[in-house]
Amino acid sequence: MAEIPLSLAEKTFILHGIDADFRNDGRSRTHYRCMELETKLMDQVHGSARLRIGNTDVLVGVKVEIDTPYPDSPGDGKLEFFVDCSANATPSFEGRGGENLANEISNVLALAYQSPDAMDLTQLSILPHKKCWKLFVDILILECGGNLFDAVAIAVKAALYSTEIPKVKCATLDGGEADIALSDDTYESVKLDTTNFPILVSLYKIGDSCVVDPTSEEEMCSSASIVISVMPNGRISSIVKMGYGSVHPTTLSKTLDMGTKVGIELNNEIISALKREDELGLNREIIGFLR
Amino acid sequence: MPNDSKRINGPDATVPYSIYTNLNSESSELLIKNQLQFRVDKRKHNEFRKMFIRIGVVSQAKGSAYVEMGQTRVICSVFDPREIPNKAQYSTQGELFCEFKFAPFASCKRKGHQQDAEEKEYSLIMQRALEPAVCRHEFPNFQVDIYALVLDNDGSALSTAIMAASLALANASVPMFGIVTAVTVVIYDDLFIIDPTYKEEALCLKTIKKLKPVNHGIIMQAMLSQHDQISEFFLTGSMDINFVNSSIDILSKTSNEIYPVLQEALRKSILKMIKKKNQQEK
Amino acid sequence: MDGDLICIPGQRLCISDKVNVPGQGTYEKLGYIYAKFAGVVKVLKHDDTCSISVHGMIDQSIVPAPGDIVTAMVTIVNQRFCKCTIKCIGDIVLSRPYRGILRKEEVKAVGKDATEMYKSFRPGDIILARVLPMTEAHTYQLSTAENELGVVIAHSEEGIAMVPVSWTEMQCPKTLIKELRKVAKIVPEEVALLDSA
Numbered sequence: 001m002a003e004i005p006l007s008l009a010e011k012t013f014i015l016h017g018i019d020a021d022f023r024n025d026g027r028s029r030t031h032y033r034c035m036e037l038e039t040k041l042m043d044q045v046h047g048s049a050r051l052r053i054g055n056t057d058v059l060v061g062v063k064v065e066i067d068t069p070y071p072d073s074p075g076d077g078k079l080e081f082f083v084d085c086s087a088n089a090t091p092s093f094e095g096r097g098g099e100n101l102a103n104e105i106s107n108v109l110a111l112a113y114q115s116p117d118a119m120d121l122t123q124l125s126i127l128p129h130k131k132c133w134k135l136f137v138d139i140l141i142l143e144c145g146g147n148l149f150d151a152v153a154i155a156v157k158a159a160l161y162s163t164e165i166p167k168v169k170c171a172t173l174d175g176g177e178a179d180i181a182l183s184d185d186t187y188e189s190v191k192l193d194t195t196n197f198p199i200l201v202s203l204y205k206i207g208d209s210c211v212v213d214p215t216s217e218e219e220m221c222s223s224a225s226i227v228i229s230v231m232p233n234g235r236i237s238s239i240v241k242m243g244y245g246s247v248h249p250t251t252l253s254k255t256l257d258m259g260t261k262v263g264i265e266l267n268n269e270i271i272s273a274l275k276r277e278d279e280l281g282l283n284r285e286i287i288g289f290l291r
Numbered sequence: 292m293p294n295d296s297k298r299i300n301g302p303d304a305t306v307p308y309s310i311y312t313n314l315n316s317e318s319s320e321l322l323i324k325n326q327l328q329f330r331v332d333k334r335k336h337n338e339f340r341k342m343f344i345r346i347g348v349v350s351q352a353k354g355s356a357y358v359e360m361g362q363t364r365v366i367c368s369v370f371d372p373r374e375i376p377n378k379a380q381y382s383t384q385g386e387l388f389c390e391f392k393f394a395p396f397a398s399c400k401r402k403g404h405q406q407d408a409e410e411k412e413y414s415l416i417m418q419r420a421l422e423p424a425v426c427r428h429e430f431p432n433f434q435v436d437i438y439a440l441v442l443d444n445d446g447s448a449l450s451t452a453i454m455a456a457s458l459a460l461a462n463a464s465v466p467m468f469g470i471v472t473a474v475t476v477v478i479y480d481d482l483f484i485i486d487p488t489y490k491e492e493a494l495c496l497k498t499i500k501k502l503k504p505v506n507h508g509i510i511m512q513a514m515l516s517q518h519d520q521i522s523e524f525f526l527t528g529s530m531d532i533n534f535v536n537s538s539i540d541i542l543s544k545t546s547n548e549i550y551p552v553l554q555e556a557l558r559k560s561i562l563k564m565i566k567k568k569n570q571q572e573k
Numbered sequence: 574m575d576g577d578l579i580c581i582p583g584q585r586l587c588i589s590d591k592v593n594v595p596g597q598g599t600y601e602k603l604g605y606i607y608a609k610f611a612g613v614v615k616v617l618k619h620d621d622t623c624s625i626s627v628h629g630m631i632d633q634s635i636v637p638a639p640g641d642i643v644t645a646m647v648t649i650v651n652q653r654f655c656k657c658t659i660k661c662i663g664d665i666v667l668s669r670p671y672r673g674i675l676r677k678e679e680v681k682a683v684g685k686d687a688t689e690m691y692k693s694f695r696p697g698d699i700i701l702a703r704v705l706p707m708t709e710a711h712t713y714q715l716s717t718a719e720n721e722l723g724v725v726i727a728h729s730e731e732g733i734a735m736v737p738v739s740w741t742e743m744q745c746p747k748t749l750i751k752e753l754r755k756v757a758k759i760v761p762e763e764v765a766l767l768d769s770a
Contacts, residue, residue: 117529234532242419247521
């Protein structure tokens, strides 16, 4: 990740602020920064979303293609995440620099969506054993200002929420070969069942307490963080520890409780925001990205 | 293993025949729970398998360890510090480089020679689990290479590899803050099953679509038992937060039970080396 | 020895106070001394303190540190510097070679500007050098600006080990051709060792 040099005095200042539950930008420990979220802003993809939180800017595009299902799960579709840490964000991402971080993010996303409780892949099936939909979720990190995991996960959820899969009119087996016909009406499409899609909440341990949504400066003060994926119903679909530090078992328990609480609230907020955007209808003005 | 991209990995269209057997289709909730309720090896749910540990098995490596956890077998070796490749800045903390690999024949499905996404993920988890335990400030600008190879995977391979790596590091005289113990637990409905076998792991991740979500999943926790610190926590599946919290207690307790086993193994290896040294002196 | 105290990493050894002080191979945390290595505990008694130290069973991997005298082999020579691989630190052979660089300015203590690299070193020479403080991440800066440092073993074009004849020249015993080198003035017992080799 982009490294910001911080002096000891600056670190102590941040630490004391967090101890007093009053961070440098005036937030409390469980407060997120303001977010800008917009969906359906690109034409060539089936679903897209752009999220800006603080200085972090993430763009997600979902493309849908037809593939053959895995032999060990013939009734399921496929879902894959690709993260690209663009060198625009920080020069350290240049070449293969951002590769590790990109792998890390896509792995955590794949884990969060792995359970059938979170994402039911059977809704992507067309003809079991023969054909299924494959969702390519491409994530582009345009600017990097801390808290990438949460930002990416929210943008992915919003992009999947806006994803429209073409309607299959008929799918039959013709002499062992799959025969698929799509609807002639391009506006006729199916939406994904996003009720249980998780989001990620990362909690950074700074001093004796944990904060959500850290700025890059705060990230530099933290030795360990916990990334929890929380579903809207409060269930946990994955937990990963990041960073080089370690935590005490009771701290971990407390952190997880706090993360779940924050996760449920954040989920509600995002769903209601997406619904409000839907109500604006098709003719809403598209703001676009990096404005 | 060197990354040889030109190597022909054989046809990748093959599938294990086991997916065509009926065993795979029995996925009703009751059956799964039944299979998990009574373990094949007659263990209790909170009982870990018998361990076999041998330290210093690879003569070429600076330090090495071989750990068996039931049928799961892992060999791990640690090498001398070397300069961090492709790094321009001076880093005050040394780095750990972990490579986790399944032998091609270790699992039910054959693995390729190159690391796949799962193995890369496990390598990173291993690195994060071990980093808090190593005094990295003692070798600035250098990295220590740790290679773990799973010879046979019968569940809990990752936690076994982490323990093997921690023993190998101690054997290589890498300065450490403590020994890392790691335990895997699988959860299904209200069952907590410590140290699962391959089959138990697979059952708990089985995809069943029901109206009411059932707790299921795998948790791996690595711990510095001596200091009561969790160095890595890794969960997949879907469960209630209360289950996670109670499993932290169970996992910590089991870690504390496993720690004496590792301690004893290390003690024996030290005694052996002292004996050898004394003989050489004579 | 049965009397040895054995410890493993992270094991709590004793309380840390005015009497017991943490020594080599240990660390202090929350008022206690812990071991860093798997090995033997040694207690060194001073006047009124005890130094607790832990010695690992294998020597800890050592890396060159500033001020160390190292033995290195010259690999590349050009007008400004020569590159070498460090083989030994003092009398300890390294299990892995480390890269070192010797700049023109660091070859001699006097007449730095007049130094010519090609008249001081050739690839394949074995040199003694001192490690300078590190500036780059990857290469150790070396210096031979002392009488005792410089080329120790060099081979002539015939492939025969040459004998130093002055502080700038070495001679091949077979062809009697003299070659220019920055010769190290070696302390007598090491000369004896080299002759017998």
